[in-house]
Amino acid sequence: MNGPEIHVEFAPELSLFVPHGRRTGTTKVVTDGASTLGHVVESLGVPLTEVGTLTADGREVPVSHIPVAGETVAVRPVARPQKVPGAPLRFLLDVHLGTLARRLRLLGVDTAYESTDIGDPALASRSAAERRVMLSRDRGLLRRRELWAGAFVYSTRPEDQLHDVLDRFAPELRPWTRCTACNGHLREAAKEDVADQLEGGTRRSYDVFAQCRDCGRAYWRGAHHEQLDAIVRQALSMRTRTG
Incomplete structure (x- = not known):
């Protein structure tokens, strides 16, 4: 990747998926300027099934958000109990x-x-x-x-x-x-x-x-x-x- 640089912080609950160097605080990530935030998060090791709220500079954004230079992204775990669309739960x-x-x-x-x-x-x-x-x-x-x-x-x-x-x-x-x-x-x-x-x-x-x-x-x-x-x-x- 060779594009906008963003800062990403992962919640402690997601540390299992994240390389050791990214497990605490924020880390710099260079994106390609076209990939969605969901793609960026997965490229860093975290399956989207485990991701709850995503925020960019404090505002909630969808996984389809395209990161822009300088944004600080926070990745939070799924809220519990997790609601799954449709019924019954299987x-x-x-x-x-x-x-x-x-x-x-x-x-x-x-x-x-x-x-x-x-x-x-x-x-x-x-x-x-x-x-x-x-x-x-x-x-x-x-x-x-x-x-x-x-x-x-x-x-x-x-x-x-x-x-x-x-x-x-x-x-x-x-x-x-x-x-x-x-x-x-x-x-x-x-x-x-x-x-x-x-x-x-x-x-x-x-x-x-x-x-x-x-x-x-x-x-x-x-x-x-x-x-x-x-x-x-x-x-x-x-x-x-x-x-």
């Missing part, structure tokens, strides 16, 4: 976020998940076609223009990932209503309806079952229920504190 997760997908489904959140790597173009197209928020740690994927909406998953720990998504989007929670395997809706089921999926001990010990309307998988309060119930309680408690 998610799409890439191949690396399987545990997060299962936990969101456990909470009754509509969550599509690709268990194989189908490629960024296909993921972005599905996000647009189904109007799902793309959740990923792939910055390149989040920069694709055809995305309906997207968000970077900041942590590698499923517990922190779930907390971050719930805090950022505040989705409606309806625990125990979705299949954690396929995202389908659950219904009450009699023992005889799911008998072919039960081992002898399970058949003798449990009487209350649910079954996925789509894939037919059976559910009951088995050995892992206490662990799953703790995830649900924590999520509902978080909603109570923030709601």
Whole structure:
């Protein structure tokens, strides 16, 4: 680039994306005089999915703003809870976020998940076609223009990932209503309806079952229920504190 020089300041919340030399204070950036501010911000490492308010010399400007010489630009993170156009709120997760997908489904959140790597173009197209928020740690994927909406998953720990998504989007929670395997809706089921999926001990010990309307998988309060119930309680408690 060889054009107007501007000064850019990134909020601390965005420091993960910014080279070390630009993480504190303002930094000088030479633009080409034609690129939008959104393009400039992304060229500095920050996906626009993570950008909230942009200001130039104190006035709010859109991502389509063309920076002019001497402007001081402030880049702020997305406000929380984030409002996504359209309803209902639905998610799409890439191949690396399987545990997060299962936990969101456990909470009754509509969550599509690709268990194989189908490629960024296909993921972005599905996000647009189904109007799902793309959740990923792939910055390149989040920069694709055809995305309906997207968000970077900041942590590698499923517990922190779930907390971050719930805090950022505040989705409606309806625990125990979705299949954690396929995202389908659950219904009450009699023992005889799911008998072919039960081992002898399970058949003798449990009487209350649910079954996925789509894939037919059976559910009951088995050995892992206490662990799953703790995830649900924590999520509902978080909603109570923030709601």
